[in-house]
Every structure is written in structure tokens, then in C-alpha cells.
Amino acid sequence: MPRALPPLNALRAFEAAGRHQSFSGAAEELGVSHSAISRHVRGLEDRLGAQLFRDLPRGVALTQAGARYLAALSPSFDRIAEASEVFDQRPTGQVTVDAEPLFAMKWLIPRLGDFYRRYPDIELRLQANSAIADLGRYEADLALRFFHAGPEGQDAPLLSNAPLYPFAAPSVVSRLMPPEKILSLPLLRDRHADTWRKWAGLAGCAPPAGAPSDWRMRARLAYETALAGHGVLLISSEIAEVDAASGRLIQCSDIGFRMGSYHLVSAEGVMRRSAVRLFREWILDQSAGLRSVNR
Amino acid sequence: MPRALPPLNALRAFEAAGRHQSFSGAAEELGVSHSAISRHVRGLEDRLGAQLFRDLPRGVALTQAGARYLAALSPSFDRIAEASEVFDQRPTGQVTVDAEPLFAMKWLIPRLGDFYRRYPDIELRLQANSAIADLGRYEADLALRFFHAGPEGQDAPLLSNAPLYPFAAPSVVSRLMPPEKILSLPLLRDRHADTWRKWAGLAGCAPPAGAPSDWRMRARLAYETALAGHGVLLISSEIAEVDAASGRLIQCSDIGFRMGSYHLVSAEGVMRRSAVRLFREWILDQSAGLRSVNR
DNA sequence: TCAAAAGCGTGCCTTTTTCGCACATATCAT
DNA sequence: ATGATATGTGCGAAAAAGGCACGCTTTTGA
Structure with missing residues (x-):
């Protein structure tokens, strides 16, 4: 859809001039000199091959074609201005x-x-x-x-x-450890006791030993425990992201799964x-x- | 009604980029390099103080605010383009x-x-x-x-x-002759026999002598007669204008009146x-x- | 696995556009 | 008649826009 528009700044100049029926008025509104408006309008007329203004004894007036053009342009610029004003407001x-x-x-x-x-x-x-x-x-x-x-x-x-991955403090793990080794560390559970069981299955290992209920704790506490270097945590990577970026946690395996x-x-x-x-x-x-x- | 619009060329760049969901695509449509689009969009974002695009792994996508803005801009540009197309047509x-x-x-x-x-x-x-x-x-x-x-x-x-004024060939009259002298010349009548009577009244002179009906003739003939230097004609100045400009007729008085x-x-x-x-x-x-x- | 291609961002430089100023012209008001 | 209003234009300055080359990342394909 190639849409060859006339020079937009010239259009704006013409639109203002048309509204004011005056080049000087438009110049004042747009904060430029009248000569800029004059040139813009002249250039637009040349480009369109049509006369948009006619000379009055003093000043200018729209031609029929100019008036019709203006009637189409003004609402368009109004809409653009309206849509742009949104960005000026400081919402409360x-x-x-x-x-x-x-x-x-x-x-x-x-x-x-x-x-x-x-x-x-x-x-x-x-x-x-x-x-x-x-x-x-x-x-x-x-x-x-x-x-x-x-x-x-x-x-x-x-x-x-984001899927769950095993994370732990750098004192406990390194990047990409073998699953068996991870499963031999203290396993912290986030929210659901059987996440480690599922992960072990995915990794092709035996389910972790120990009573699953032993380590259930509130997610925040489990997370703090992992940060303190007391075990490995299975947790959504977008949550661990901030601490992983700062090096306080390390994702020790690429095996993971989506839980929700x-x-x-x-x-x-x-x-x-x-x-x-x-x-x-x-x-x-x-x-x-x-x-x-x-x- | 001071209406401070954002830079219009940047708006056009953004609008094209939004439609294409691609800076390169917009660049191709507008016939510029992708860097030009990139700069325009970046400048617009700075100016508006809002993010319009977000980075995708490859390419860009509109933000919520960008999408809303685009939805307002596109129809406006469409209308402008539509109104501008009128000038491209060669009417038949x-x-x-x-x-x-x-x-x-x-x-x-x-x-x-x-x-x-x-x-x-x-x-x-x-x-x-x-x-x-x-x-x-x-x-x-x-x-x-x-x-x-x-x-x-x-x-x-x-x-x-335009009002009627007396015109004649330069061989017959000069500019601004006294009414009496004009009335003494052969008076050509355009369309109505009593125009000279009315003019004489306005000039404060006696009505012209001679039977009014003598000189009635078709307007074109009367005009040609005046051009040929055979008398003075009372005629609308917009009709005499072209021959007056070329010096073939001279308006010999500023006394005139509107007849229609x-x-x-x-x-x-x-x-x-x-x-x-x-x-x-x-x-x-x-x-x-x-x-x-x-x- | 490596290379090429697609996309975007940016520094640097050139080109184009735009603008303002000053002056000219014409008209209107006083 | 004179000053104010209003537009047109030549000229030089300023600014905007643009292109190019390069860098980066992701994707694709051999």
C-alpha cells in the first residue's frame, strides 16, 4: 500500500494558513516567520499542481479547491493532535x-x-x-x-x-551439574512437594529419598534458605532471574518443566x-x- | 488554538513502522534506510516520553500505548492521503x-x-x-x-x-475628459438606449441630443465600432478591461454606475x-x- | 557446527530542507 | 502622506534528515 503523501510540514503550514485565512496568522501559531508559511504553501501548490489560495488586495483567501482540501485536512490534524495529547497528561x-x-x-x-x-x-x-x-x-x-x-x-x-529449574547458591552448586549430584543435595520444595519427584523423573533418576513432607515450607522461606546456601530449589526462572543475574543464585541444570x-x-x-x-x-x-x- | 503536534515526519515513520511491525518494512515503503526509521521512532518516543515499540528477539512489536497511538494515526493519514489523491487525477x-x-x-x-x-x-x-x-x-x-x-x-x-464607464479608442478620447466633451462625441449604446441619459444625469449634464433609438445595435457591433474609433461606448469595465490593458481602449471618465x-x-x-x-x-x-x- | 541472512541500534559525515532576515511591493487606515 | 498590515523573494545560516558502515543478536540453512 504505497501511500505518497505530500510533504507533511507543508500540509501543516497550509492547514494553519487556511484556518487563519492568513499566512501571518499561521506563522504566529506555528512559531515561524511568515516567509516559511509562504514558501510551504507555494511549494504545496506546485507539488499538487493546483492553486490553494488566491490573492486578495490585502492578504489571501482559499480557493474552492483549497477550501475543500482544508476541510479534509483539519479533522485529520485534529485527531492526530488529540491522540498525541494523551502523552502530555500526567495520569493520577x-x-x-x-x-x-x-x-x-x-x-x-x-x-x-x-x-x-x-x-x-x-x-x-x-x-x-x-x-x-x-x-x-x-x-x-x-x-x-x-x-x-x-x-x-x-x-x-x-x-x-517460564519453566521451573533447579537453582542454588554458588557455594552449593555450579552451572550444569549432573542430575544425580543435584538430587543428592538438600532439596528445597517450593509450594508443592512432588516437584522434585517430577524433575527426577524427567532427568531419568530415581525419585529423591526422604519424606516429601519434611521440607515443605512457605515459598519465601524456601527461597531465603536457598539464597543462604542451604539447598537446591526448584523454582520458576523468572523469579530466580534477578538473583541469578547478580550471581547470588546459579541455575545448575537445563532440565526443567512448566508447572503453570x-x-x-x-x-x-x-x-x-x-x-x-x-x-x-x-x-x-x-x-x-x-x-x-x-x- | 495552539496545537503542538509532534514532528510529522516522525509520525509518518512511526505509523508505517507500526503497520509493518517492522522498521525495515517501513523503510522500504517510505524509500529510506532502516536507520532513518529507527531514529524517527526513537526521537518520537523521547519526545512523547513513552515507549511505542518493544524489542523482540528479532524485530520489534508495538507496545500497548504504541498500538493505541497507531490506531488513531492511521485513519488520519489515510484521510490525508485520500484528500491529496484528488489532485493526482486528471479529470475528464x-x-x-x-x-x-x-x-x-x-x-x-x-x-x-x-x-x-x-x-x-x-x-x-x-x-x-x-x-x-x-x-x-x-x-x-x-x-x-x-x-x-x-x-x-x-x-x-x-x-x-463592475460598473459601466465610458470607453473609447485613444484616437477619440484621452483619460479623464470632462463629461460635456464626452457627451459631444458620437455615443454608442450598449444594450439599452437610456444608459447615456442616466450617465449624463450622474455627470450633471443635459441629456444627450439625438434620437436615442438611432444608435441601438447589437453589443458586439457597438464594441467593434468603439474599437474602430467611431465613438464612445458605455460598457462594463470588466469587459473593456482586456482592450484597456492593451491600450486599444481608454476609460475617459471615472463617472460610472452599476446596471446589473x-x-x-x-x-x-x-x-x-x-x-x-x-x-x-x-x-x-x-x-x-x-x-x-x-x- | 558454522556461515549467512535478517533486523535493529549508532557514530560519523553529507546532503537536503527549512528558516530567518532583510528588503520589496501593495494596500489600508488615519 | 505616513505608518501599519500583509505577502513575495534572494541569500546565507542552521537544522533536520539521510546514508553508510559497522556492531550486535537471532534465526535459518547447509
């Missing part, structure tokens, strides 16, 4: 977001600096609750939740579905509030992986 | 125009060169009839007619209402034909006095 309001504690700490909070910078006037209220509870009870607008089998019908877009995914759940009706919409858009962009370069 | 068709003989010769025909140049593919059929006759009878689409008292309710826009006006009359339904519309627009622009400079 409140958003209450409820996230699972570990996901909040390791995924959301590291990214929030960008949100605060982008929307300094939006008050973000962050809550951490691990239960898959209904949003209204916690008075949250949005929730970041883990689903084992997808959000099942709800309108809850995907945030992350994080989704964004919205409370009823909150999308009418612009602050909520903006947070939603922002977090979806984040989850899709925005350009790393920051202004 | 036929227009049949009926004009009073003298007005056709002295006003219309000298201007027609511009029409032929502008619309070389429109066939213009020119007729000359002096009667105020109905258009259908002459099979004309448009007529240029003289009205003594305005077109009275018809939709017949004004073409010219020329209007453009349209036949029923012909405005549906673009060639007729274009001629109408063209002649209205001409009558309003287009810029003299010609391309």
Missing part, C-alpha cells in the same frame, strides 16, 4: 495490586521503578497475599496470580509461564479507571519484555 | 457553457487558457447566446448571464458586477458531473481574482 489515581509474595518481591518490585518514573502521580498500593482469593475481599483492583492450569475462562492475560503460569486478574469494573488501565498496560508491556534501554 | 468529461457573446469574448475566453492548462482532458464546449433563455434549450450545462436585478432566488453566484451583474446559472442536475463542478469552481475562483503569478 490509585491502583491496588495484589501479588503473590515471592512474585512480588522478585519479579514485580524490581520492575516498579519504571512504573514510578513513568507515572509519578499514580499511587500504587501493593499487597502480598498468596491465596488465590477473590479480589474484592482484599480490596484490590488487580492481582498477579499463579494458575496451574491456566485461568480457565477468566479474562486474565498471561504474564509469565502467572496471570493478571482484574476485579469487576475497575477497567473504567484510567490508573488501573495504565497499570494493566504497563505490566503487560513489561511481561512481554520491553526494550531494555531506558531514557 | 465535457462541459457545455453558454455565455453572452461579448462577455465570452472579452472576459471568458482570455481566461480559458488557464482552464485548458489545468484540465487538459476536459472538453469545453463554448456557446454564445445573448438571450436569457432556458439552459435546456441550448443543451448547456452552465450559462454566464447578465441580470439587471440579480438572479432573484436562483442559485446563481455572482461573477462580476453577471452570474453563473446552472442547469438542473448537472452538478453531479465532476467536469461541470470543476468548471464551476474554476470560474468562481477566476471571478474572485486568482493570484496572477502562474506556474
Whole structure:
């Protein structure tokens, strides 16, 4: 669809001149000299091969063709201006977001600096609750939740579905250890006791010894334990990412599996509030992986 | 209404990039290098303070904000392109125009060169009839007619209402002669016998001698007679204009009066034909006095 | 496994566009 | 008549845009 538009700056000059029925007026509006407008209009007329203005004894007036052209251009520029104004506004309001504690700490909070910078006037209220509870009870607008089998019908877009991998502190493991060796270390369980059993199966090893229930603990504690160098943790790689990047954790195997995914759940009706919409858009962009370069 | 638009060329670059979901694609469409697109988009993002694209492993994709912006921009550019395409077309068709003989010769025909140049593919059929006759009878689409008292309710826009002045050949008169002296010359009558009587009254002189009916003749003949240096003619200055400019006639007094006006009359339904519309627009622009400079 | 291709970002330099200024011209108001 | 308004234009300066070459990453294909 090759669309050869006339020079856009000349169009803008003509549009302003047409509205003002005056080159000087347009020049003032656009903050340039009248000669710039004169040249632009003349150039546009040459380019289009049509006369857009006629000379009055003093000043100029649109020709019929010019008037028709203007009538098409003005609304277009209006729409462009309107759409551009959105970026000038500093949105305000409140958003209450409820996230699972570990996901909040390791995924959301590291990214929030960008949100605060982008929307300094939006008050973000962050809550951490691990239960898959209904949003209204916690008075949250949005929730970041883990689903084992997808959000099942709800309108809850995907945030992350990175697989689980074994991570541990560098004092405990090195990159790409053999599965048998990993399974011989203290195994920390995140959220579900049988994740290590499944992983051992994938790795072609015997299931880990020891009573599975021994090590069940809250996810945050398991994570801290791993950081402290007291065992190996099977955990979503997007959560371990921040500590892996800083060298505090090491992914010691490329064997992993997907156990579920994080989704964004919205409370009823909150999308009418612009602050909520903006947070939603922002977090979806984040989850899709925005350009790393920051202004 | 100060309307600060973002750089329009950057907008165009972004719009193309958004449609293609690709900088390279946009570059090809716009006939520039991909780096130009990249810079434009980056500059626009800086200017708006918002991220419009995100990086994909290979290529780019719109952010939520970028997608919304694109959805507003694309239709606007489409409309602009559509409105601009009008000028690319070479209109064709036929227009049949009926004009009073003298007005056709002295006003219309000298201007027609511009029409032929502008619309070389429109066939213009020119007729000359002096009667105020109905258009259908002459099979004309448009007529240029003289009205003594305005077109009275018809939709017949004004073409010219210049006043009558006395004109004669330079061998007969000089510029600004006293009315008495003018009235002593052979008085040629255009169209109405009592025009000289009225003019004499305005000049504060006695009405001209001689039987008024003696000199009534068709307007074209009276005009030719004046050109040949055989008398003074009271005639609309827009008709005498072309011969006055070339020095073949001289306006010998500034005393004049308005006797009526020329209007453009349209036949029923012909405005549906673009060639007729274009001629109408063209002649209205001409009558309003287009810029003299010609391309 | 290695090489080539597809895509985008960026520094550096050239080209093109745009602009402002000053002056000229014409008209209008006082 | 004179100053203010309004546009057209030549000329030199400034800015924007663009191209090229190169670097980086991912994908594809042999």
C-alpha cells in the first residue's frame, strides 16, 4: 500500500494558513516567520499542481479547491493532535495490586521503578497475599496470580509461564551439574512437594529419598534458605532471574518443566479507571519484555 | 488554538513502522534506510516520553500505548492521503457553457487558457447566446448571464458586477475628459438606449441630443465600432478591461454606475458531473481574482 | 557446527530542507 | 502622506534528515 503523501510540514503550514485565512496568522501559531508559511504553501501548490489560495488586495483567501482540501485536512490534524495529547497528561489515581509474595518481591518490585518514573502521580498500593482469593475481599483492583492450569475462562492475560529449574547458591552448586549430584543435595520444595519427584523423573533418576513432607515450607522461606546456601530449589526462572543475574543464585541444570503460569486478574469494573488501565498496560508491556534501554 | 503536534515526519515513520511491525518494512515503503526509521521512532518516543515499540528477539512489536497511538494515526493519514489523491487525477468529461457573446469574448475566453492548462482532458464546449433563455434549450450545462436585478432566488453566484464607464479608442478620447466633451462625441449604446441619459444625469449634464433609438445595435457591433474609433461606448469595465490593458481602449471618465451583474446559472442536475463542478469552481475562483503569478 | 541472512541500534559525515532576515511591493487606515 | 498590515523573494545560516558502515543478536540453512 504505497501511500505518497505530500510533504507533511507543508500540509501543516497550509492547514494553519487556511484556518487563519492568513499566512501571518499561521506563522504566529506555528512559531515561524511568515516567509516559511509562504514558501510551504507555494511549494504545496506546485507539488499538487493546483492553486490553494488566491490573492486578495490585502492578504489571501482559499480557493474552492483549497477550501475543500482544508476541510479534509483539519479533522485529520485534529485527531492526530488529540491522540498525541494523551502523552502530555500526567495520569493520577490509585491502583491496588495484589501479588503473590515471592512474585512480588522478585519479579514485580524490581520492575516498579519504571512504573514510578513513568507515572509519578499514580499511587500504587501493593499487597502480598498468596491465596488465590477473590479480589474484592482484599480490596484490590488487580492481582498477579499463579494458575496451574491456566485461568480457565477468566479474562486474565498471561504474564509469565517460564519453566521451573533447579537453582542454588554458588557455594552449593555450579552451572550444569549432573542430575544425580543435584538430587543428592538438600532439596528445597517450593509450594508443592512432588516437584522434585517430577524433575527426577524427567532427568531419568530415581525419585529423591526422604519424606516429601519434611521440607515443605512457605515459598519465601524456601527461597531465603536457598539464597543462604542451604539447598537446591526448584523454582520458576523468572523469579530466580534477578538473583541469578547478580550471581547470588546459579541455575545448575537445563532440565526443567512448566508447572503453570502467572496471570493478571482484574476485579469487576475497575477497567473504567484510567490508573488501573495504565497499570494493566504497563505490566503487560513489561511481561512481554520491553526494550531494555531506558531514557 | 495552539496545537503542538509532534514532528510529522516522525509520525509518518512511526505509523508505517507500526503497520509493518517492522522498521525495515517501513523503510522500504517510505524509500529510506532502516536507520532513518529507527531514529524517527526513537526521537518520537523521547519526545512523547513513552515507549511505542518493544524489542523482540528479532524485530520489534508495538507496545500497548504504541498500538493505541497507531490506531488513531492511521485513519488520519489515510484521510490525508485520500484528500491529496484528488489532485493526482486528471479529470475528464465535457462541459457545455453558454455565455453572452461579448462577455465570452472579452472576459471568458482570455481566461480559458488557464482552464485548458489545468484540465487538459476536459472538453469545453463554448456557446454564445445573448438571450436569457432556458439552459435546456441550448443543451448547456452552465450559462454566464447578465441580470439587471440579480438572479432573484436562483442559485446563481455572482461573477462580476463592475460598473459601466465610458470607453473609447485613444484616437477619440484621452483619460479623464470632462463629461460635456464626452457627451459631444458620437455615443454608442450598449444594450439599452437610456444608459447615456442616466450617465449624463450622474455627470450633471443635459441629456444627450439625438434620437436615442438611432444608435441601438447589437453589443458586439457597438464594441467593434468603439474599437474602430467611431465613438464612445458605455460598457462594463470588466469587459473593456482586456482592450484597456492593451491600450486599444481608454476609460475617459471615472463617472460610472452599476446596471446589473453577471452570474453563473446552472442547469438542473448537472452538478453531479465532476467536469461541470470543476468548471464551476474554476470560474468562481477566476471571478474572485486568482493570484496572477502562474506556474 | 558454522556461515549467512535478517533486523535493529549508532557514530560519523553529507546532503537536503527549512528558516530567518532583510528588503520589496501593495494596500489600508488615519 | 505616513505608518501599519500583509505577502513575495534572494541569500546565507542552521537544522533536520539521510546514508553508510559497522556492531550486535537471532534465526535459518547447509
